Amino acid sequence: MADLHLTVDRGAGGIAGQIARELREAVRQGRLVAGERLPASRELARDLGLSRGVVVEAYEQLVAEGFLVARVGAGTSVAPAAGRPVAATRDPLPPAREPYYGHRPTSPDLGAFPRERWLASIRDVLATLPADGLDYGDPGGVPDLREELAAYLRRVRAADVSPGNLVIVGGVAQGLSLTVRALAGQLPEGGAGHDLNRSVDRIAYPAPSSGRVRLAVEDPGSLRQLPLLRAAGADLVAVPVDGEGVDVAALAMSGVRAVLLTPAHQYPTGVVLSPRRRAELIEWATATGAMILEDDYDAEFRFDRDPVGCLQGLAPDRVVLAGSVSKSLAPGLRLGWVVAPPGIAESVRLARGELDLGSPVLEQYVLAHLIGTGGYDRHLRRMRREYRARRDALVRALAEHLPEVTVHGVSAGLHLFAELPGGWDERSEAATAQACGLAADPVGPMRSSPGPPALVMGFARLPVHRADQAIRAFAAHPRG
Structure with a gap:
């Protein structure tokens, strides 16, 4: 009406x-x-x-x-x-087109969002939440969610975390941006041993122009993060990644005071940071007073390997852990977290209060209920099985129809790294793959140093029964 x-x-x-x-x-x-x-x-x-x-x-x-x-x-x-x-x-409907199972190679299957469980949690929260629970909350996040997430991260990611050093943010992107802003104010060039855990009353949240921080990033690495990192106050330095993860010797030679890594499943190569490199990395950070920013973007999904704990659990005073439900549930929820040393965690919390007063509280209570009742774990177990089947279907199809393509990084996550034969043009191959309904990006633009042609390909949205057809069409495209 x-x-x-x-x-x-x-x-x-x-x-x-x-x-x-x-x-x-x-x-x-x-x-x-x-x-x-x-x-x-x-x-x-x-x-x-x-x-x-x-x-x-x-x-x-x-x-x-x-x-x-x-x-x-x-x-x-x-x-x-x-x-x-x-x-x-209204705008006219777009013309019909071939099925497209992609978007970003790291995009989850949004059709698998646990609507019934989420709805049950919404109902429970609305039936039990007191009226003042809908008021402006702590900008660091509602206590219920911080407690549930802290317990979850201790149990699943071997994190050293308590509700006090965990801050709810609007996804990993915001968490990293606010952390870099904090570091840009707290880590001026030089001054090894600078106190990152100074008392709260001495923390000032700086504007990006008030300080810069030299931040190492993986090469190759995610292109989408670079603009927000620069805007937050980071001067970026590329450090190479090899078969064991980030090259710590090259990192030490760079002279940076902070580094951003994806150690559980490097993007885009899929490499897992080796135990030897983990030890070297922590030793470097401890000796220099540097900070490690750990982007834990898809660590829940592992298939052919034992769980790999987060770096933060090994050196909680040197590592900031950033995660979200963007891959496990849906990116549109815009719910993430930062686990950091107390000074940085409080700086991020204060920044949220100054910028936007914190995240929506109702969604936080709902996620807390979903985790607390076991619904989140059950959803992850189901999706782990489904994504493994989709990965297997894509790998089989590539082996059958494009045996000249070498596949890497398939033991975890939502994407694989497909190394192409020399002479193939990865940009045109990516465009062809997308036209065949696949989620694929060229790796070249993600590199600072030259490397072999490759594609990063997602499988989370590719149904098992369509993988062979899509790869067969991709393989049949004329080359040369």
Whole structure:
């Protein structure tokens, strides 16, 4: 039923005519569309502070003119032929196209979102949450979610975390951006041993222009993070990745005071940071007073290997752990977390209070309920099985139809790294793969140093029964 915004000048007289004129213009301009139901005359009269007879007179006039129709039991609505049709105010539907199971290679299957479990958690939260729970909350996150997440990360990721050093953020991107901003103020160039755990009353959240931090990033690495890191105050230095993960010797030679890594499943190569490199990395950070930013973006999904604990659990005073539910549930939820040394965690928390007052509280309570009742774990177990089947189907199809392509990084995550034969143009191959319905990006733009042509290919949205068909079409495309 339409909520009408009508202006009536009681001193001008002709009130019924004024109402009729306002409604007539609303229909002509498309603000009231064909079929839209109007409030009952009694309700509209009460809203306007008028007698019901005045509204009835206006409605009857418009019915007589053909703008409205009135039916017993159905009320009064805009006539089918009146005004603009609904479709005229909307963009036309895009033309039909071949199925596209991609988007980003790291995108999860949004059709698998646990709607029933999420809805059950919403109902429980709405039935039990006190009214003041819907007020502005702690900008660091509601206590229920911080407690549940801390327990989850200790259990699943071997993190050294408590609710006090965990901050809820709007996804990994925001968590990394706020952390870099904090580091840009707390880590000026030089000054080894600078105190990152200084007391809260001495923490100042700086604007990006007040300080910069030299930040190492993996080569190759994610392109999408680079602009936000620079905007947050980072001067980026590329450090190579090999078969064991980041080259710590090259990192030490770079002279940086901070590094951003994806150690559990490097993006895009899929390499897992080796135990030897982990030890070297922690030794480097401890000796130099540097900070490690750990992007734990898809660590929940492992298939052919034992769980790999997070770096933060090994050196909680040197590592900031950033994670989210963007891969496990849906990126549109915009729910993530930062686990950091107390000074940095408090700086990020204060920044959230100054910038946007924190994350939506209702979604936080719902996620806390989903984790606390075991629904989150059950969803992850189901999706781990499904994603493994989809990965296997894609790997089989590549081996059968494109045996000259070498596949890496398939033991975990939602993507694989496909090394192409020399001479293949990865940009055109990526465009061809996308035209065949695959999620694929060229790796070249992700590199600072030259490397063999390769594609990063996602499988989370590719149904098992379509993998062979999509790869067969990709293989059949003429080359050379």
